[in-house]
Amino acid sequence: MRVPAISVVMSVYNGQRYLASAIESVLAQTFGDFEFLILDAGSTDNSAPIINEYAQKDARVRFITRENKGLITSLNELIALSRAPLIARMDADDLCLPERLSRQFDFLAENTEYGVIGTWTHGIDPNGAPFDSGAAKEHACTHEDFLIAIENGWPLLCHPTVMMRRDVLASVGGYHRAFRYCEDYDLWLRLASVTRLASIPERLLQYRFNDDQVSRRHAVEQRIGAAVSYLAYQERQAGRPDPTEGLDSLPAIAD
Numbered sequence: 001m002r003v004p005a006i007s008v009v010m011s012v013y014n015g016q017r018y019l020a021s022a023i024e025s026v027l028a029q030t031f032g033d034f035e036f037l038i039l040d041a042g043s044t045d046n047s048a049p050i051i052n053e054y055a056q057k058d059a060r061v062r063f064i065t066r067e068n069k070g071l072i073t074s075l076n077e078l079i080a081l082s083r084a085p086l087i088a089r090m091d092a093d094d095l096c097l098p099e100r101l102s103r104q105f106d107f108l109a110e111n112t113e114y115g116v117i118g119t120w121t122h123g124i125d126p127n128g129a130p131f132d133s134g135a136a137k138e139h140a141c142t143h144e145d146f147l148i149a150i151e152n153g154w155p156l157l158c159h160p161t162v163m164m165r166r167d168v169l170a171s172v173g174g175y176h177r178a179f180r181y182c183e184d185y186d187l188w189l190r191l192a193s194v195t196r197l198a199s200i201p202e203r204l205l206q207y208r209f210n211d212d213q214v215s216r217r218h219a220v221e222q223r224i225g226a227a228v229s230y231l232a233y234q235e236r237q238a239g240r241p242d243p244t245e246g247l248d249s250l251p252a253i254a255d
Contacts, residue, residue, distance in 0.1 A: 004060075006034040006101055006163070007082030008090055011074035015092035016046040018208065023054050023061070025095040031102035034088070036061045037078050042068035047092075072183050076174045079166070087169060091160040093208045095124075100204040104163040107200055114143070115168035115195030116188070118157040119204040126210045133209060143196035150192065150233070157197065159184040161205045168195045178247040179229055181222040186229040193236055225250060 008026055012019060026036055038061060040048045048065055055063040064081065079087060086108065088101060100119065107117050120138055123131040137154045140146040149156055172190045179186035191197060232244045244250070 001083075004033050004035045004084045006031070006086045006088055006105065007084040007166075008034050008036045008088045008101075009075065009078035009082060010036070010038045010090045010092055011041060011071055011078065012038060012043060012047050012051065012092045013041045013068060013071075014043045014045045014047060016043070016050060018093040019047055019050050020054075022090065022092050022094060023051070025097075026090055027054070027058055027060070028098055029096065029101045030098050031105055032060075034060060034101060035083060037064065037082055038062070039064040039066070039074050039078055041071075041074050042066065070180070072175045072177050072180065075183070079169065079174055082166070085166050086163055087166055088163040089160050093210070094160050095206040095208075097204045097206070100161075101163075103200055103202060103204060108163065108165065111196075113196050114198065115165045116157070116191055116197040117163050118161040118197075118199035120199055120201055121158050121161060121205045121207040122203045124206045124208050126208065128206075128208075131209045138201070139199035141201045142198050146197050147192065150189065150230075156185065156188045157199060158205070158207060160207065161199070164191075165195070176244070176247075178244055178250050179225045180249070181218045182225040182229060185226050186232075189229055189233040190236075192233075224253060 023038070038051045040051055051063050055061040086105065088104065090096065104117050104119065108114060118139060123133050125131040135155060137149070139155050139157060140149045146156065168191065171194055175183045176186050176190070188197060228244065228250055232242050236242050
């Protein structure tokens, strides 16, 4: 089987409301040399039939279905199943603009020192209308600015926009299971020690804001995890062992 240039990976759980539009935005990319791995994690709505319908119509769609094991397990499984040297993330409620994959592929081809590239985004509400999140900072456009953003607590990368080199991602062990609800933030901090990261200053994804987002439902656990992840980053930067390495979950706050 021929190896595609890009593997697009999406994990879905009860995402039927926006799923078809999200899938179609990927299939409509001007860059067509990709496989699209979609894992349905035990959805109880109509997500699985929707994915299966697209898999029957487009050979680039690879449909995986199983029980729900959590997002981090799903993402690591999708990475393991992917075949391309570049892995692009996508969520089931967002929309790619047609040039997204092309612009990111070209950037990584021209900037071999970068292992991860995201993009800027347009915010949209549940109905697709423009949404202003009130964010004061855009995502960093150079690795140097990315490191400054880490130290100032500014936005690093928008998770569903990123394209990553598979070998660089493998070198840090993928997503860390201990950092539930902030697995992306922890990954960026670990990758910052081995590669360069930034975002293309073009709005190549419509990012949907809604009341069901993790940042709303699990805000406290997310913030605690992010704080621990940053402390682990500081330990690594100082040349000391990562105190979270090998953990499947973080200890209780009192510990």
